[in-house]
Amino acid sequence: MQSWLKILFFVLISGYAIIGIGQNNAIIKEYQREILTYPFSDPNPIPDFEKCYPFFRYDGFTDKPILEEWKIVELENDFIRVEIFPEIGGKVWSAYDKINERPFIYENDVVKFRDIAMRGAWTSGGLEMNFGIIGHTPSVATPVDYIIEENSDGSVSCHISHLDLMTRTYWTVEIRLPKDKAFFETNVNWYNSTDIEQPYYHWMNLAVKAQSDLTFIDPGTHYIGHDGRSHSWPLSEAKDRDYSKYKENDFGGSKSFHILGKTTNYFGTLYGDGAYGMIHVAERDDKIGKKVFLWALSEAGQIWEDLLTDNAGQYVEIQSGRLFNQNGFSSSSTPFKQLGFQPMQSDSWTEMWYPFQGLEAISYADERMVIDVNTSGNMIILKGMGVEFIQDTITFFDKEGNVLYAENINVEPLEIFEIGMKADQGIGRVVIGSTVFEPLDDQIIDRPVRIADGFDEESSYGQYLLGRDAARFRQYSKAENHLRNSFELDSFFIPTRVELAKLEYRKMNYQRAYDNARFALSIDTYHPEANYYYALAADKLGKENDARDGWQVASLSESFRKESWFQLAKYYYKSKQWEKARTYNLKCLSEGDTYLRAWELQHLLNAKLNLKNEEVERRILGIDPLNHFLRFEKFYISGEERDLSAFQSLIRSELPAETYLELAIHYYNILEIERAQKVLEYAPKHNLIEFWKAHLAYGQTDYDELISLAEKGSPELVFPFRVESASMLEQINGVTKNWKPRYYLGVLQASKGNHIAARDIFLSIKDDTGYSPFYQLRSSYQPSLEGALADMEKAYELDNDSWRVINEIIKIYKNQQQFEKALHVAEEYYKKHPSDYKIGMKTIELLMILGELERAETYLQKIHILPYEGAFEGRRLYRAVHLLKSLKYLNEEAYEMAGNAIELSRLWPKRLGVGKPFPEIINNNWEGKIALWIQDKINGKSVPLRAVEGLKEEILSRFMVANVRTTPY
Numbered sequence: 006m007q008s009w010l011k012i013l014f015f016v017l018i019s020g021y022a023i024i025g026i027g028q029n030n031a032i033i034k035e036y037q038r039e040i041l042t043y044p045f046s047d048p049n050p051i052p053d054f055e056k057c058y059p060f061f062r063y064d065g066f067t068d069k070p071i072l073e074e075w076k077i078v079e080l081e082n083d084f085i086r087v088e089i090f091p092e093i094g095g096k097v098w099s100a101y102d103k104i105n106e107r108p109f110i111y112e113n114d115v116v117k118f119r120d121i122a123m124r125g126a127w128t129s130g131g132l133e134m135n136f137g138i139i140g141h142t143p144s145v146a147t148p149v150d151y152i153i154e155e156n157s158d159g160s161v162s163c164h165i166s167h168l169d170l171m172t173r174t175y176w177t178v179e180i181r182l183p184k185d186k187a188f189f190e191t192n193v194n195w196y197n198s199t200d201i202e203q204p205y206y207h208w209m210n211l212a213v214k215a216q217s218d219l220t221f222i223d224p225g226t227h228y229i230g231h232d233g234r235s236h237s238w239p240l241s242e243a244k245d246r247d248y249s250k251y252k253e254n255d256f257g258g259s260k261s262f263h264i265l266g267k268t269t270n271y272f273g274t275l276y277g278d279g280a281y282g283m284i285h286v287a288e289r290d291d292k293i294g295k296k297v298f299l300w301a302l303s304e305a306g307q308i309w310e311d312l313l314t315d316n317a318g319q320y321v322e323i324q325s326g327r328l329f330n331q332n333g334f335s336s337s338s339t340p341f342k343q344l345g346f347q348p349m350q351s352d353s354w355t356e357m358w359y360p361f362q363g364l365e366a367i368s369y370a371d372e373r374m375v376i377d378v379n380t381s382g383n384m385i386i387l388k389g390m391g392v393e394f395i396q397d398t399i400t401f402f403d404k405e406g407n408v409l410y411a412e413n414i415n416v417e418p419l420e421i422f423e424i425g426m427k428a429d430q431g432i433g434r435v436v437i438g439s440t441v442f443e444p445l446d447d448q449i450i451d452r453p454v455r456i457a458d459g460f461d462e463e464s465s466y467g468q469y470l471l472g473r474d475a476a477r478f479r480q481y482s483k484a485e486n487h488l489r490n491s492f493e494l495d496s497f498f499i500p501t502r503v504e505l506a507k508l509e510y511r512k513m514n515y516q517r518a519y520d521n522a523r524f525a526l527s528i529d530t531y532h533p534e535a536n537y538y539y540a541l542a543a544d545k546l547g548k549e550n551d552a553r554d555g556w557q558v559a560s561l562s563e564s565f566r567k568e569s570w571f572q573l574a575k576y577y578y579k580s581k582q583w584e585k586a587r588t589y590n591l592k593c594l595s596e597g598d599t600y601l602r603a604w605e606l607q608h609l610l611n612a613k614l615n616l617k618n619e620e621v622e623r624r625i626l627g628i629d630p631l632n633h634f635l636r637f638e639k640f641y642i643s644g645e646e647r648d649l650s651a652f653q654s655l656i657r658s659e660l661p662a663e664t665y666l667e668l669a670i671h672y673y674n675i676l677e678i679e680r681a682q683k684v685l686e687y688a689p690k691h692n693l694i695e696f697w698k699a700h701l702a703y704g705q706t707d708y709d710e711l712i713s714l715a716e717k718g719s720p721e722l723v724f725p726f727r728v729e730s731a732s733m734l735e736q737i738n739g740v741t742k743n744w745k746p747r748y749y750l751g752v753l754q755a756s757k758g759n760h761i762a763a764r765d766i767f768l769s770i771k772d773d774t775g776y777s778p779f780y781q782l783r784s785s786y787q788p789s790l791e792g793a794l795a796d797m798e799k800a801y802e803l804d805n806d807s808w809r810v811i812n813e814i815i816k817i818y819k820n821q822q823q824f825e826k827a828l829h830v831a832e833e834y835y836k837k838h839p840s841d842y843k844i845g846m847k848t849i850e851l852l853m854i855l856g857e858l859e860r861a862e863t864y865l866q867k868i869h870i871l872p873y874e875g876a877f878e879g880r881r882l883y884r885a886v887h888l889l890k891s892l893k894y895l896n897e898e899a900y901e902m903a904g905n906a907i908e909l910s911r912l913w914p915k916r917l918g919v920g921k922p923f924p925e926i927i928n929n930n931w932e933g934k935i936a937l938w939i940q941d942k943i944n945g946k947s948v949p950l951r952a953v954e955g956l957k958e959e960i961l962s963r964f965m966v967a968n969v970r971t972t973p974y
Contacts, residue, residue: 029184030155030161030184031080031160032161033154035153036077037075038075039073040072040074040115041071041072041114041116042070042071042072042115043066043067043069043070043115043116044067044073045065046065046066046067047063047065048064048722049062049063049064050778051778051809052756052782054755057123059171059725060123060143060170061722062124062125063124063126064125066118067871070115070117075092077090078090080180082184082186083185084102084103084186084418084419085182085359086100086101087099087101087182089165090131092148094145094149095144095151097110097131097133098112098130099112099130100132100358102187102360105360105362109281111131111317112130112317113131114315114317115314117313117314119872120873121141122143122145123141124145126145127141127146128146128313129309129313129320132191132209133145134176134178134209135208135209136174137204137206138171138172138478139331140210140331142167143169143170144658148658149166150165150166150167150655150657150664151163151655152630152655154630158183158184159183159184160181162179162180164178165177165178165180166178168663168664170663170726171479172346173667174195174196174198174203175195176195177631178191178193179192179193179630185393186392186393186418187418188286188372190356190357192354192355193356194352194599194629195351195352196351196601197347197350198349198602200568201348201510201538201541202345203345204343204345204346204478204479205328206328206331208294208296208327209324210324211283211358212320212322213274214319215251215319215320218252219250219252219275220275220277221248221249221262221272221297221323222272222275223239223262223295223297224448225264225266227265227266228263229263229329229454230263230330231263231330231332232332232333232335232339233332233336234339248262254299255303256923258303258922258926259299259305259306260297260301261296262296263294264297265293265450265452266449267448267450268289268448268450270287270289270371271285271286271371272284273285273361274323275366279362279363280364280365281360281361282361283361284357284359284360284370285358286370286372287355288354291327292325292326292327292354292356293326293328295323295325296324297321297323297324298321298324301920301922301923303923304922306920307319308920312872327344328341328344329341334483340454340456343473343478345476349567349602349603351599351628359392361419362390362419363421364376364377364388364389365377366379373392373395373439373440374389374390374391374392374440375390375392376390378442383427383428383429384425384426385427385432387424389421390419390422391420391422392418393418395414395416395437396415397437397438398411398438399412399413399424399437400436401426401432402432402435402436403428403430403431404431406434409432410426410428412424465501466491468488468490468501469487473504475487476504476507476508476511481511484508488501488505488508492505497528499532502522502524502535503525503535503538506519506522506525510538510542513731514759515545518538518541519546522539525539526539531561533559533561534559537568537572539555540556540559540572541572544572544576549576552572553573556573560573567593567597567603570589570593570596571600571603573589574590575606575674578610578676583614584614586606586610587614590606591607599628601628607621608621608622608638633656633664637668637680639651640652641680641683653687662689665687665694666694666697669682669688669694670727670729672684685701686698692719692745693723693730695718696715696718696733696745696749698715699712699714700737703736715737716743716745720748720776720779724752725749725752725756730749731750734746735750744774744779748766748779750766751763752782768783768787770783775803777804777810780796780799780800781810784797784813793817794817794818797817808838811831811834811844814830815831816967818830819967824854824855825855832848832851835848842869842918846868846870846882849861849864849865850964853882853885853886854961861882862886865917870917872918872919873918876919877919878918880917881963882917883912883914883917885961888960889957889960890906891903891906891910891935895938896953898942900942900943907932907935907936910932911929931956934956938953
């Protein structure tokens with residue numbers, strides 16, 4: 006047996022080898038930097054219940070940059086430097102390899118916001134954290150709460166945190182840089198603080214630079230799409246393409262590969278130039294999802310390079326997820342369905358990200374090192390690189406577990422080491438301390454990727470599953486349809502009854518929720534979930550005995566034990582039975598020590614019982630270093646200005662009023678009214694908070710004054726969504742005739758899917774509000790187009806410079822086939838706002854419908870559309886105008902001009918907001934048909950007029966009706 010050990014110190018700094026470095030503490034600092042920025046603007050003041058409510062979209066984007074200062078948190082040790090932008094979602098903006106002097110994740114040279122995310126604004130690059138229901142997360146472009154720490158072990162941390170209003174779940178990510186390692190880690194805690202199940206979605210999106218020699222290191226046997234359907238990986242089914250090679254994806258459109266099939270705990274990227282790349286490591290039970298996203302390699306994808314950056318070039322995303330895929334609803338028809346986030350569920354995990362160099366392939370990676378194992382003849386060559394200081398023994402075993410060879414190594418972070426040995430029979434395993442490498446072929450799994458033959462999606466169980474998954478996507482109307490179908494097929498199917506109870510509870514229909522859960526209990530009295538939701542509904546209905554009974558029985562089952570004990574603890578807390586509340590709360594904490602709300606309740610209970618809270622405070626900060634409850638409690642007890650400042654200074658998110666209101670309602674739910682009032686006393690100005698202040702002061706001397714102040718507040722961007730606000734608004738509406746609390750109650754009802762109740766409220770409000778967005782919203786609830794138009798004309802009277810008002814008026818006129826009126830409104834606005842391409846496209850569309858093709862083309866030559874995801878409308882208009890001109894010239898026997906118009910229709914001008922796809926996915930059927938007719942005409946053949954007119958109608962058909970108007974109910 007022959008062996009050798011070769012240590013390569015591949016980087017020199019200032020002429021000496023980097024030996025013994027890494028003993029200095031890591032450093033952290035905050036500073037401001039001016040960066041060229043393409044800002045976003047124009048928040049939508051009209052509630053949109055279909056997308057990201059209660060968040061609002063931003064619809065204003067620009068191609069004119071400004072210099073803007075951004076807050077940066079920088080973490081640095083002797084090996085890498087990490088920059089975090091807390092004002093842009095807390096994303097890791099860059100990670101720099103100091104040894105190799107290059108970034109190992111994609112760093113954008115500008116902050117260039119574009120309409121990509123669910124709320125519009127998004128900028129490419131770095132590492133972003135996505136939680137909630139779908140990417141990109143609502144806070145991805147806006148400020149989040151954060152705090153920085155120098156840790157006792159010499160590491161440094163930046164904790165970022167956010168309250169997701171869509172789910173009322175909290176997430177905290179610690180971005181930690183050790184003092185002596187070449188990786189940074191992200192430590193996540195995500196907590197469902199609500200009493201009910203919430204949607205469950207989490208993905209980390211890392212950008213890396215796109216290059217022709219880029220390879221995706223994603224061990225697997227197949228991939229699934231957003232639809233859950235399975236395909237071969239890395240080779241295509243035809244074996245003619247290797248999808249893991251970036252350059253071999255030069256076909257089709259943009260791609261999403263969710264890779265599975267092997268039980269590896271790493272993925273990454275590798276570049277051929279110098280064999281450089283980056284690695285992500287996480288325990289597989291923490292992160293089973295591995296995804297690659299890349300823009301199309303055609304002009305359709307290349308257009309995003311200029312749109313998202315100035316000089317940084319194209320990027321691709323490699324992503325890690327809690328589930329196998331980012332599933333669209335169609336994935337529910339495959340085995341890859343959707344999980345729910347259970348009440349009080351708390352999830353924590355760690356991920357690591359680091360660079361590497363000098364390896365031409367990757368066989369294994371973990372938190373200590375990355376290695377490549379090759380066979381050459383009868384030689385086994387292991388080449389690796391450490392990401393920490395390693396003093397250990399490398400031991401090779403054969404397939405029977407016998408030791409083949411062992412040798413000591415001593416390497417530093419980012420050092421390469423290499424060992425070679427003879428092994429005629431191959432190896433079974435390599436062990437380097439806690440690092441254990443086994444050949445990848447031993448890690449293949451046999452998980453089903455296709456739904457079982459014969460499964461009937463139309464059965465009661467099939468419809469239940471679709472309904473359950475739709476609810477977990479927040480598609481509650483679709484969920485209700487499927488669940489009703491399931492119910493009609495089998496009204497005794499308990500899971501459907503329970504899911505209906507949950508749905509009705511979410512909609513604030515507590516009696517229906519109670520009835521459905523109670524029916525389930527009439528079949529199975531011990532059903533844990535039925536008991537739990539039965540108790541929640543009973544509690545809302547004032548049935549205290551039934552509520553306690555439901556939680557007590559639910560606690561018999563492990564699946565709802567801690568949730569039920571916590572509900573009982575809250576019940577006894579509200580009853581001021583402190584010892585009994587403490588007993589149940591401690592039982593809850595005995596089931597797990599990460600239940601943040603339970604620790605907070607314990608803090609209050611200890612104070613009531615004069616018990617020490619040092620350990621409780623340590624536990625809370627260990628889970629959530631940004632915990633606002635704890636800092637407020639310190640201020641509430643001390644009354645000191647410095648404690649107030651400490652509490653307020655860490656609330657830095659985009660919508661700070663929502664953080665204050667969430668904390669106040671947390672106190673309100675356990676009848677700590679004085680604390681709730683104190684929180685709101687220091688909250689930012691917000692009209693819903695003003696009404697809450699009045700509600701909390703009911704019966705007090707300043708009540709009338711607070712009501713009067715609230716009535717004068719602004720309704721702008723006030724979007725109620727918490728169920729607790731319903732009873733508050735109902736009480737307020739009983740004492741005031743002001744329109745705002747009625748409007749807010751209608752909005753809240755609509756947000757829960759109770760559109761008939763919302764409609765009745767909206768239609769009861771008189772036309773004297775003076776608030777344009779109200780009429781825009783109410784327009785969609787009017788039972789007739791005439792009523793809708795009257796509301797939009799009122800909105801226009803109040804705000805004649807709003808593109809949203811203009812857009813809705815155009816839609817109504819179009820649906821009434823009043824195209825001339827629609828054109829007049831559109832063109833008048835567009836002349837005053839020539840950069841508003843949204844109304845510009847409507848103007849071109851209307852001119853085309855009315856046959857004014859020359860004027861339509863004139864506008865087309867001038868319009869500049871900023872791309873947005875799915876931005877095909879401008880190109881569709883361009884194509885349609887030129888095809889219609891071609892048909893016009895054909896009828897006029899101007900064949901050369903007709904042919905020229907067809908050639909123009911085949912072009913893809915980039916100013917229209919979309920790039921040209923690969924030829925195989927372009928449909929030129931209409932162009933081909935007209936070209937044949939032209940040739941027939943030239944050859945003296947006749948072309949049926951009916952066929953020409955039929956094609957004209959077909960081209961125009963998709964533009965004739967404006968998003969067919971239906972009321973929400």
